[in-house]
Amino acid sequence: MNFEEYSGVWVFIEENEGNIAQVSLELLGAGRRLADKRGVDLCGVIIGNGVTLLSETVFEYGADVVYVYDQEIFTHYRTESFMKALLHCSEKYKPEIILYGATSTGKDLASAVATDLPTGLTADTTELDVEEDTGLLLASRPAFGGNIMATILCKKYRPQMATVRPKVMKALSPEPGRTGKLVEETIDVKEEDIRTKVLEIVKSTTKKVRIDEADIVVAGGKGLGNADGFQLIHQLAQALGGAVGASRDVVEAGWVEHPHQVGQTGVTVTPKIYFAIGISGAIQHLVGMKNSGLIIAINKDPDAAIFEASHYGIVGDAFEIVPLLIQEFSKA
Numbered sequence: 001m002n003f004e005e006y007s008g009v010w011v012f013i014e015e016n017e018g019n020i021a022q023v024s025l026e027l028l029g030a031g032r033r034l035a036d037k038r039g040v041d042l043c044g045v046i047i048g049n050g051v052t053l054l055s056e057t058v059f060e061y062g063a064d065v066v067y068v069y070d071q072e073i074f075t076h077y078r079t080e081s082f083m084k085a086l087l088h089c090s091e092k093y094k095p096e097i098i099l100y101g102a103t104s105t106g107k108d109l110a111s112a113v114a115t116d117l118p119t120g121l122t123a124d125t126t127e128l129d130v131e132e133d134t135g136l137l138l139a140s141r142p143a144f145g146g147n148i149m150a151t152i153l154c155k156k157y158r159p160q161m162a163t164v165r166p167k168v169m170k171a172l173s174p175e176p177g178r179t180g181k182l183v184e185e186t187i188d189v190k191e192e193d194i195r196t197k198v199l200e201i202v203k204s205t206t207k208k209v210r211i212d213e214a215d216i217v218v219a220g221g222k223g224l225g226n227a228d229g230f231q232l233i234h235q236l237a238q239a240l241g242g243a244v245g246a247s248r249d250v251v252e253a254g255w256v257e258h259p260h261q262v263g264q265t266g267v268t269v270t271p272k273i274y275f276a277i278g279i280s281g282a283i284q285h286l287v288g289m290k291n292s293g294l295i296i297a298i299n300k301d302p303d304a305a306i307f308e309a310s311h312y313g314i315v316g317d318a319f320e321i322v323p324l325l326i327q328e329f330s331k332a
């Protein structure tokens with residue numbers, strides 16, 4: 001494989017009902033940094049129906065080139081059709097790196113593409129870097145139960161591919177009017193070539209807890225004792241207008257449901273303020289909240305690991321401190 005034929009950092013732009021997924025904008029921010037370090041183009045790939053105009057947003061968020069496949073066959077996401085488009089694009093223009101959001105769509109598409117290209121895929125990445133001279137992608141993710149960060153390399157093949165967790169990379173501020181090179185492509189793929197048919201779209205009726213979008217997250221751990229004690233977390237979150245987060249042990253104990261879980265096997269959050277109350281600070285929890293703007297920990301153990309990751313710490317009993325906070329914040 002001649003590596004010199006491969007150039008450019010690509011981001012698969014995920015689109016849903018005419019909107020670009022936030023994770024794709026975050027990846028354009030990360031991709032810009034990698035592309036600048038390498039001195040190559042940052043490119044977005046958009047696949048869909050009626051999506052060409054979205055390229056304007058992709059340019060404003062940092063892309064130099066946007067490849068668009070705008071055809072009726074791409075109205076709904078389907079693995080086979082999207083994979084054919086991405087393979088077509090990749091084989092024609094030969095990127096050195098392709099990044100996807102670690103969402104249901106991104107994970108599905110990236111793994112499908114990886115089965116067809118002679119390359120691998122690093123899944124669920126939380127840190128990205130690139131070697132300036134070789135272009136080797138350094139994709140890191142928690143491994144061995146979150147006890148270490150593993151950096152995974154794809155030394156022999158191109159493109160190098162990774163899915164990246166939402167909320168761990170930062171989008172750039174959009175530059176209105178910024179533009180670049182738009183490349184419109186089509187592929188000859190017929191409905192009968194695609195084995196999956198979309199018969200109906202049924203929207204979820206369950207109310208989703210979006211703790212990853214909250215400015216304030218009040219998270220509680222096993223230190224709250226039981227489900228009744230955990231009510232203090234709900235009350236403080238309510239007083240602050242924030243969302244409720246939890247450690248995995250709390251979710252496993254059934255005090256609160258899984259969408260509230262922060263960490264390696266839960267959600268990654270980056271709120272402006274994160275309260276960690278009665279949470280020890282296991283590495284698997286820290287990977288999900290360590291990039292929060294301001295971290296405030298309350299724990300009765302002065303040696304708890306959570307204090308290492310916090311900006312402010314209160315050593316004391318949650319049952320004494322949290323009611324005082326609720327009282328004060330309820331006045332505001």
Ligand code: FAD
Nearest residue numbers: 221222223247248263264265266278279280284285300318
């Ligand atoms: P504990 O570790 O039991 O800590 C309780 C803390 O409360 C202690 O520090 C204690 O000093 C303090 N405390 C006790 N009483 C009080 C009081 N009255 N007032 C104040 N403080 C008090 N964990 C996650 O959170 N998220 C994940 O996504 C996740 N994924 C994992 C994936 C794998 C593969 C593995 C192996 C583990 C994972 N874990 C995850 C579990 C993780 O290792 C820890 O077990 C878990 O985070 C501990 O939860 P905790 O801090 O609530 O409980």
